[in-house]
Amino acid sequence: MALIEVTETAAERIRALLDEDGKLQTHGLRMKVIGGGCSGLQYQLSFDDAVRENDTDFESGGVRLLIDEKSAVYLVCTWLDFVDTLQEVGFKIENPNA
Numbered sequence: 001m002a003l004i005e006v007t008e009t010a011a012e013r014i015r016a017l018l019d020e021d022g023k024l025q026t027h028g029l030r031m032k033v034i035g036g037g038c039s040g041l042q043y044q045l046s047f048d049d050a051v052r053e054n055d056t057d058f059e060s061g062g063v064r065l066l067i068d069e070k071s072a073v074y075l076v077c078t079w080l081d082f083v084d085t086l087q088e089v090g091f092k093i094e095n096p097n098a
Helices: 006-019 071-074
Strands: 004-006 028-037 041-048 055-060 063-070 078-084 089-094
Touching: 004 006, 004 055, 004 063, 006 063, 006 078, 028 071, 055 071, 063 071
Parallel strands: 004 078, 028 063
Antiparallel strands: 028 041, 055 063, 078 089
16 A cells, blocks of 8 residues: 555656756655644645655655655555646645545
8 A cells, every 4th residue: 555646747747846946856745744723634745855763755656755654644545646727726635534
């Protein structure tokens, strides 16, 4: 069972963003689940080059992902996609556990 699956569309967008900043070889995408108050949990995406002690560091869809131990519990079997339509543009997270 994969922790997170990254679609090809999302992987292409992540690589493009990292390449724009000259960080393609040094950084990965950090996915984090944080408390959101009344609305429950929220997802946070950022680029990071630091692997912390309790991180899972792996590759999905050709992209390096960094997930902390606490967030990993909530992200099992999650899909990360990128959409670009008239209605929405951005990363889309589909989590069957939510």
